[in-house]
Amino acid sequence: MNLNDAVEAAVDQCIEEGVLTEYLRRQRAEVCEMFLTEYDEADERRRLENEVRIAKEHAHRQGYEEGLEQGLEEGLERGLQKGIEQGLEQGLQQGLEQGRQLFAVRAAEAVRSGSLTLAKAAHLFGLDEEEISAQLGE
Numbered sequence: 001m002n003l004n005d006a007v008e009a010a011v012d013q014c015i016e017e018g019v020l021t022e023y024l025r026r027q028r029a030e031v032c033e034m035f036l037t038e039y040d041e042a043d044e045r046r047r048l049e050n051e052v053r054i055a056k057e058h059a060h061r062q063g064y065e066e067g068l069e070q071g072l073e074e075g076l077e078r079g080l081q082k083g084i085e086q087g088l089e090q091g092l093q094q095g096l097e098q099g100r101q102l103f104a105v106r107a108a109e110a111v112r113s114g115s116l117t118l119a120k121a122a123h124l125f126g127l128d129e130e131e132i133s134a135q136l137g138e
Contacts, residue, residue, distance in 0.1 A: 108135035
């Protein structure tokens with residue numbers, strides 16, 4: 001006797017013996033289907049473990065991507081800020097050097113024209129006499 005026939009025979013026997021008679025008559029197909037659908041605990045455990053594994057992998061991947069994005073944003077922000085600071089510092093330094101060079105040129109012109117002595121030009125322009133002398137070609 002195959003499993004289907006055995007389940008049908010068991011349901012018939014229950015009805016004949018008065019066990020759940022009305023319920024089995026109304027729900028016969030459902031009851032037979034339930035008995036024929038085998039529940040495999042090990043299979044169910046594997047299925048659930050697989051679902052948990054997939055959920056963990058998804059959460060890990062999502063966390064990694066969010067962390068990477070946040071790290072890139074923070075790194076870019078810090079790098080940009082540091083670059084701005086360095087650029088300002090270098091620009092200021094270059095501007096001061098160019099300004100000092102221009103002062104040396106103007107001071108040398110004043111000395112050359114006889115308007116100022118070398119010492120007086122150095123004092124007024126806040127330069128060393130050597131810086132002015134370099135512009136004079138001395």
